[in-house]
Amino acid sequence: xxxxxxxxxxxxxxxxxxxxxxxxxxxxxxxxxxxxxxxxxxxxxxxxxxxxxxxxxxxxxxxxxxxxxxxxxxxxxxxxxxxxxxxxxxxxxxxxxxxxxxxxxxxxxxxxxxxxxxxxxxxxxxxxxxxxxxxxxxxxxxxxxxxxxxxxxxxxxxxxxxxxxxxxxxxxxxxxxxxxxxxxxxxxxxxxxxxxxxxxxxxxxxxxxxxxxxxxxxxxxxxxxxxxxxxxxxxxxxxxxxxxxxxxxxxxxxxxxxxxxxxxxxxxxxxxxxxxxxxxxxxxxxxxxxxxxxxxxxxxxxxxxxxxxxxxxxxxxxxxxxxxxxxxxxxxxxxxxxxxxxxxxxxxxxxxxxxxxxxxxxxxxxxxxxxxxxxxxxxxxxxxxxxxxxxxxxxxxxxxxxxxxxxxxxxxxxxxxxxxxxxxxxxxxxxxxxxxxxxxxxxxxxxxxxxxxxx
Amino acid sequence: xxxxxxxxxxxxxxxxxxxxxxxxxxxxxxxxxxxxxxxxxxxxxxxxxxxxxxxxxxxxxxxxxxxxxxxxxxxxxxxxxxxxxxxxxxxxxxxxxxxxxxxxxxxxxxxxxxxxxxxxxxxxxxxxxxxxxxxxxxxxxxxxxxxxxxxxxxxxxxxxxxxxxxxxxxxxxxxxxxxxxxxxxxxxxxxxxxxxxxxxxxxxxxxxxxxxxxxxxxxxxxxxxxxxxxxxxxxxxxxxxxxxxxxxxxxxxxxxxxxxxxxxxxxxxxxxxxxxxxxxxxxxxxxxxxxxxxxxxxxxxxxxxxxxxxxxxxxxxxxxxxxxxxxxxxxxxxxxxxxxxxxxxxxxxxxxxxxxxxxxxxxxxxxxxxxxxxxxxxxxxxxxxxxxxxxxxxxxxxxxxxxxxxxxxxxxxxxxxxxxxxxxxxxxxxxxxxxxxxxxxxxxxxxxxxxxxxx
Numbered sequence: 001x002x003x004x005x006x007x008x009x010x011x012x013x014x015x016x017x018x019x020x021x022x023x024x025x026x027x028x029x030x031x032x033x034x035x036x037x038x039x040x041x042x043x044x045x046x047x048x049x050x051x052x053x054x055x056x057x058x059x060x061x062x063x064x065x066x067x068x069x070x071x072x073x074x075x076x077x078x079x080x081x082x083x084x085x086x087x088x089x090x091x092x093x094x095x096x097x098x099x100x101x102x103x104x105x106x107x108x109x110x111x112x113x114x115x116x117x118x119x120x121x122x123x124x125x126x127x128x129x130x131x132x133x134x135x136x137x138x139x140x141x142x143x144x145x146x147x148x149x150x151x152x153x154x155x156x157x158x159x160x161x162x163x164x165x166x167x168x169x170x171x172x173x174x175x176x177x178x179x180x181x182x183x184x185x186x187x188x189x190x191x192x193x194x195x196x197x198x199x200x201x202x203x204x205x206x207x208x209x210x211x212x213x214x215x216x217x218x219x220x221x222x223x224x225x226x227x228x229x230x231x232x233x234x235x236x237x238x239x240x241x242x243x244x245x246x247x248x249x250x251x252x253x254x255x256x257x258x259x260x261x262x263x264x265x266x267x268x269x270x271x272x273x274x275x276x277x278x279x280x281x282x283x284x285x286x287x288x289x290x291x292x293x294x295x296x297x298x299x300x301x302x303x304x305x306x307x308x309x310x311x312x313x314x315x316x317x318x319x320x321x322x323x324x325x326x327x328x329x330x331x332x333x334x335x336x337x338x339x340x341x342x343x344x345x346x347x348x349x350x351x352x353x354x355x356x357x358x359x360x361x362x363x364x365x366x367x368x369x370x371x372x373x374x375x376x377x378x379x380x381x382x383x384x385x386x387x388x389x390x391x392x393x394x395x396x397x398x399x400x401x402x403x404x405x406x407x408x409x410x411x412x413x414x415x416x417x418x419x420x421x422x423x424x425x426x427x428x429x430x431x432x433x434x435x436x437x438x439x440x441x442x443x444x445x446x447x448x449x450x451x452x453x454x455x
Numbered sequence: 456x457x458x459x460x461x462x463x464x465x466x467x468x469x470x471x472x473x474x475x476x477x478x479x480x481x482x483x484x485x486x487x488x489x490x491x492x493x494x495x496x497x498x499x500x501x502x503x504x505x506x507x508x509x510x511x512x513x514x515x516x517x518x519x520x521x522x523x524x525x526x527x528x529x530x531x532x533x534x535x536x537x538x539x540x541x542x543x544x545x546x547x548x549x550x551x552x553x554x555x556x557x558x559x560x561x562x563x564x565x566x567x568x569x570x571x572x573x574x575x576x577x578x579x580x581x582x583x584x585x586x587x588x589x590x591x592x593x594x595x596x597x598x599x600x601x602x603x604x605x606x607x608x609x610x611x612x613x614x615x616x617x618x619x620x621x622x623x624x625x626x627x628x629x630x631x632x633x634x635x636x637x638x639x640x641x642x643x644x645x646x647x648x649x650x651x652x653x654x655x656x657x658x659x660x661x662x663x664x665x666x667x668x669x670x671x672x673x674x675x676x677x678x679x680x681x682x683x684x685x686x687x688x689x690x691x692x693x694x695x696x697x698x699x700x701x702x703x704x705x706x707x708x709x710x711x712x713x714x715x716x717x718x719x720x721x722x723x724x725x726x727x728x729x730x731x732x733x734x735x736x737x738x739x740x741x742x743x744x745x746x747x748x749x750x751x752x753x754x755x756x757x758x759x760x761x762x763x764x765x766x767x768x769x770x771x772x773x774x775x776x777x778x779x780x781x782x783x784x785x786x787x788x789x790x791x792x793x794x795x796x797x798x799x800x801x802x803x804x805x806x807x808x809x810x811x812x813x814x815x816x817x818x819x820x821x822x823x824x825x826x827x828x829x830x831x832x833x834x835x836x837x838x839x840x841x842x843x844x845x846x847x848x849x850x851x852x853x854x855x856x857x858x859x860x861x862x863x864x865x866x867x868x869x870x871x872x873x874x875x876x877x878x879x880x881x882x883x884x885x886x887x888x889x890x891x892x893x894x895x896x897x898x899x900x901x902x903x904x905x906x907x908x909x910x
Contacts, residue, residue, distance in 0.1 A: 077821030077829045107817055107829060109852055142814025143853060208801055208818065262800040264815070265822040345717040345800075345890070346663055346898055353899030359597025360719070362562055363663065366532030367720040374532045374562060397564055398598060435800070437892040443801055444808030 016190065016297040023169040024185035027200040028236035029278040030063040033168045034161035035175030038154025040147060041102035041140065057154035058175035060097040060232055061127060061162055066274035067241045068094045068135065069248040071213035071256070073269035079106035080116040081136040082270060086216060088135055092241050094274050095133035097232055098123040098155060101178050101204070102140040103147075104228065106267040115146045122152045126159035137270045139178055139204060139228045172202065176230055179206035179442065184309040190298055192237055193291050195281040201302045203231035205259075205310030207443065208266040213252055215245055228266035229256060229310055233302060238277030239284040243292055248273050251299040255307035259431045261314035262439070263343040273299070311431045312414075316439030319351045320414045321432045322384070325370075328426035333370035335428040337421065340368030348435035356381060356406035358393045361419070371423060378420040381409040389418050471645060471752040478624040479640035482655040483691035484733040485518040488623045489616040490630030493609025495602060496557035496595065512609035513630035515552040515687055516582060516617055521729035522696045523549045523590065524703040526668035526711070528724035535560045535567035536591040537725060539575065541671060543590055547696050549729050550588035552687055553578040553610060556633050556659070557595040558602075559683065561722040570601045577607045581614035592725045594633055594659060594683045627657065631685055634661035634897065639764040645753055647692055648746050650736040656757045658686035660765030662898065664716035666724045668707055670700055683721035684711060684765055688757060693732030694739040698747055703728050706754045710762035714886045716769035717894070718798040728754070766886045767869075771894030774806045775869040776887045777839070780825075783881035788825035790883040792876065795823030803890035811836060811861035813847045816874070826878060833875040836864040844873050 026033045037053040070089055072082050088094075098119050105112050120134040127134075138146075162168070173183040187200035208228055239247070252271055277283070284291045312320050323342045328334035341347055344364040350357040358379045365372045379393035391399050392406050409415050481488045492508040525544055527537050543549075553574050560567050575589040582589075593601075617623070628638040642655035666684055694702070707726055732738070739746045767775050778797045783789035796802055799819040805812040813834045820827045834848040846854050847861050864870050 075818065075821040076827045077817045104814075107814060107851065109830065142818065208815075264799055264801045264818060267818050267821060344719055345894070346719045349895050349898035352895060355899070359559075359562060360663075362532045363530065363597065363719060363722050366530040366722060372531045375564065396562060435895060437895045439800075440804050440807060440890055440892045440895060443804035444810070 016294055018188045018190040018298065018301070021187045021189045021198065023166045023187050024200045024202045025060050025172060025232055025234045026164040026169040027187035028198040028234050030236060030276045031060065031234045032162040032164045033058060033060045033172040034158040034163065035171030036154050036158045036161065038150045038157065040100050040150055054177070055171055055175035056102045057100045057151065057158060058172040059123065059155070059158045059162065060172060060234065062095055062234070062274055062276045064276045064278055065133065066094050066276040067239060067244055068092050069241070069245040069273045071215055071248060071252045071271040073266055074214050075265050075267050077107065077267050079104050079138060079268040080108055080112035081105055081138045082268060083113060084116045084120065084136050085270060085272070088132065089215070091132055093133055094135050095129040096123055096127055097135045097137065097272060099137040099176055099230065100151060101176050103138060103144055104140045104142050104268050105138040105146055107143040108145055111145055115148055118148060119151060119155065122155045126156050135272060137230050139176065139230055139268055142267065176202065176204045178204060179315055180204050180313055182313050184306055184313065186302055186305045188298060188302060190294065192279070192284070192294055193281040195279050197235060197237040197279040197281060199233060199235045199237070199298050199302050201231060201233035201306050203229060203306040203310060205229045205261070206313060207262060207315040208264045213257060213269050213271065215249055228268040230268070231256065231271040231303065231306055233273040233299070235273070235275045236277065236279040237275055237284060237295060238279065238281050239275040239295060243284050243286045244273060244275055246286060247292070247296045247299050250296060251303040254300060255303035258429060259307050259311050260339070260342050261311060261317065261433050308431060311433050314433045315442050316436040317433040318436050319434040321351055321434070322416045323419070323430045323432050324416060325419045325421065325429070326427040327420040327422040327424060329371050329424040330426040331428055334426035337365055337368045337370035337372070337419065338428045338430040340364045341419065342430040342432035345435060348433070351410070351434035352436045354407060354411040356392055356403070356410040365419065370421070372421060373423060376422040378422065380418040381406055382416045382418065383409055383412055384414050384416060471749055473643045473645040473753065473756070476642045476644045476653065478621045478642050479655045479657045480515050480627060480687055480689045481619040481624040482642035483653040483689050485691060485731045486515065486689045487617040487619045488513060488515045488627040489613040489618065490626030491609050491613045491616065493605045493612065495555050495605055509632070510626055510630035511557045512555045512606065512613060513627040514578065514610070514613045514617065515627060515689065517550055517689070517729055517731045519731045519733055520588065521549050521731040522694060522699055523547050524696070524700040524728045526670055526703060526707045526726040528666065528721055529669050529673065530720050530722050532562065532722050534593060534723045535563055535571040536593045537723060538568060539571045539591050540725060540727070543587065544670070546587055548588055549590050550584040551578055551582055552590045552592065552727060554592040554631055554685065555606060556631050558593060558599055559595045559597050559723050560593040560601050562598040563600055566600055570603055573603060574606060574610065577610045581611050590727060592685050594631065594685055594723050597722065631657065631659045633659060634770055635659050635768055637768050639761055639768065641757055641760045643753060643757060645749065647734070647739065647749055648736040650734050652690060652692040652734040652736060654688060654690045654692070654753050654757050656686060656688040656761050658684060658761040658765060660684045660716070661768060662717060662770040663719045663721040664714060664765060664769060666711045666714065666720060668712060668724050668726065670704055683723040685723070686711065686726040686758070686761055688728040688754070690728070690730045691732065691734040692730055692739060692750060693734065693736050694730040694750060698739050698741045699728060699730055701741060702747070702751045702754050705751060706758040709755060710758035713884060714762050714766050715794070715797050716766060716772065716888050763886060766888050769888045770897050771891040772888040773891050774889040776806055776889070777871045778874070778885045778887050779871060780874045780876065780884070781882040782876040782878055784826050784879040785881040786883055789881040792820055792823045792825035792827070792874065793883045793885040795819045796874065797885040797887035800890060803888070806865070806889035807891045809862060809866040811847055811865040820874065825876070827876060828878060831877040833877065835873040836861055837871045837873065838864055838867055839869050839871060
């Protein structure tokens with residue numbers, strides 16, 4: 001057992017004890033998975049490809065019906081599988097998730113919805129479960145119809161390979177990757193109501209990353225409006241549906257909805273949590289405060305670990321910057337200020353160069369919707385986990401801290417940027433990335449390939 | 456005389472006749488200028504530098520008192536010279552503008568304001584005019600105090616070199632450049648109330664370019680919140696002050712406030728127009744509709760020519776894209792949609808690659824604040840001035856237009872992107888640029904140099 005030291009921020013997670021365990025979505029009891037290659041990207045032109053046959057279709061299956069909570073992109077242009085999941089939210093129960101990479105099934109009109117449903121039907125048939133208990137997700141190119149014969153072959157193939165092994169878990173993780181260079185997975189074990197329970201999760205990201213998700217896909221009036229990121233979490237804890245959704249909404253607010261790679265919100269962002277109850281704990285509800293808090297902390301930990309992995313492995317990313325804004329007039333203003341800084345091309349390029357440039361930061365704060373008074377702003381830098389903040393700016397004026405000392409912090413692969421507006425009590429943070437030549441090179445597009453890349 | 460074919464958009468400029476004439480701000484009667492090198496960037500370390508001694512200080516002087524209209528950055532963090540100009544707006548009269556590059560005099564607190572005033576005082580003294588008649592502008596590094604001995608030497612030197620020649624005009628234009636690779640200048644001659652009048656203008660831009668200016672520097676409630684760009688326009692037309700400001704506000708709304716290079720709004724954006732009346736026309740007022748419309752058209756032409764030059768010469772820019780959104784529910788929604796597309800990292804990188812990617816465009820529209828219905832959106836491309844629009848998307852679905860044909864348009868240095876949301880009558884356009892590896896390389900920052908680059 002190790003003590004959880006509030007991973008990033010004291011206000012995010014109540015300390016709780018947990019162990020990290022091997023595997024990911026198949027670590028909790030009753031879950032199995034399989035990831036296969038069915039040639040989705042090449043649209044059925046052959047078996048395998050010159051580039052190798054990275055797995056592109058996965059199943060995650062629970063032996064018992066699981067309660068589901070979900071969060072979905074608030075992009076008005078949303079993919080067919082997202083629409084299907086939002087429909088499934090009424091019912092809120094799952095036995096399986098079918099997910100493909102290489103094709104987002106977004107901007108594919110009615111045919112897209114028919115294809116998403118056909119994925120559910122094929123999975124239900126192969127697993128002998130109800131179609132309504134199958135949830136669907138996709139990521140990859142936008143505007144191209146799925147090669148359904150390949151997809152169906154993939155589903156049939158995956159269904160006979162289901163396993164709860166670490167290998168199976170790794171294959172599922174690989175199957176959802178697109179421009180990701182690394183698999184993103186975690187699993188933990190902790191005590192809940194006297195029982196040992198597990199939570200496992202996987203995700204993918206890389207580009208088109210500034211999620212703004214809600215449980216219905218509808219935009220909250222004041223929500224941040226700004227990848228494809230997909231995240232699937234499984235647990236053998238028994239959690240009442242309302243409690244599961246409340247815990248997920250809160251966890252996403254502090255993790256995936258606080259990351260940005262390039263400021264673009266995707267058409268396909270989806271987070272699903274499946275809780276099958278096989279650990280045998282007394283069902284977690286919001287009124288059982290102690291249990292709920294433990295479960296909430298566990299889910300926050302898992303989503304935050306995964307969210308950070310997305311930024312660290314973002315397209316072309318060379319630096320991970322936690323932008324912390326405090327002293328704003330409100331949370332909304334702190335959030336707006338943090339997003340303005342985290343998405344400013346000039347600030348992001350300065351990070352790429354390891355330059356502790358405060359002029360660009362003040363500039364971005366100044367044009368953000370937040371109230372900013374130049375003569376009150378503090379700007380400082382620290383290494384992650386260090387309490388030593390080096391201030392380059394205090395009350396809007398340069399400090400005597402040596403430029404070289406600032407450069408040493410900003411030269412790190414990860415650092416924290418501390419901004420205090422000194423106007424109020426609003427605070428917010430963003431997990432952000434630099435803007436590099438590699439990002440541009442990767443996304444310039446390959447005009448020899450008429451399919452739009454996105455999702 | 457050539458007939459003015461409504462430079463870019465039919466709705467912007469009423470057709471009027473004009474001639475292009477040599478020179479820029481010194482082309483109108485009574486205006487003289489000078490641009491000198493006084494070593495502002497190296498902060499007084501020597502005469503000239505290894506990089507050459509690009510002029511860095513200019514005077515633009517009118518022999519008669521001129522009426523002034525101005526537009527200023529709405530960034531809350533605004534530079535000292537901007538604050539001084541906003542103060543001068545009460546008075547609204549000028550005999551001279553003093554402007555430096557290499558130092559933005561931004562985030563320089565009280566010392567900055569004292570320095571800006573000292574620039575006015577030194578200019579007034581050298582020219583034997585009132586301090587209140589001297590307007591000040593700066594561009595360059597943020598957060599560094601001006602090397603005032605150098606600045607004062609520069610002013611004294613420029614004051615004795617004033618001339619109305621094309622050479623003087625070119626030297627003034629050079630003196631305001633920072634990361635610009637080309638001088639940006641234009642002058643025209645036209646008939647106004649039976650008299651021949653001239654309008655001349657210069658500007659600079661390159662980075663930190665998405666101006667959102669207002670006459671008071673205050674943010675309009677619903678304004679686009681998004682260079683340093685500086686623009687100085689002179690005319691020998693007699694124009695009443697209210698009419699001059701009305702014409703400038705309208706001209707900037709259709710030019711500088713519609714451009715974006717990197718989405719960052721500067722601390723120093725300033726546009727000043729000086730009208731000295733020496734052409735002898737009857738004073739233009741808003742109630743003399745015919746004259747006002749001609750003057751308005753002329754000012755729109757000059758500001759639009761200059762604004763386009765800024766985008767074409769933006770940092771690292773390889774493509775100039777006019778994003779035209781129509782069919783939005785309102786102008787505000789059209790504007791928001793156009794800005795979302797024009798500032799999307801993924802859309803901008805696809806332009807860099809010459810890729811007619813519509814998935815990223817739909818994605819950006821979908822997360823913009825504008826109402827968007829996927830199944831209604833048209834996306835097309837045309838070459839500038841061509842009426843032939845090739846649609847890649849109609850009602851949200853790909854058309855049969857060959858990908859190769861679309862690539863041919865998008866491979867051009869300049870093209871128009873046509874988006875129709877088909878929901879209403881709101882229309883707006885943005886003059887936008889691609890995002891290139893050169894932009895990143897240029898802005899990575901030089902950590903061997905402890906001065907922040909900006910302004």
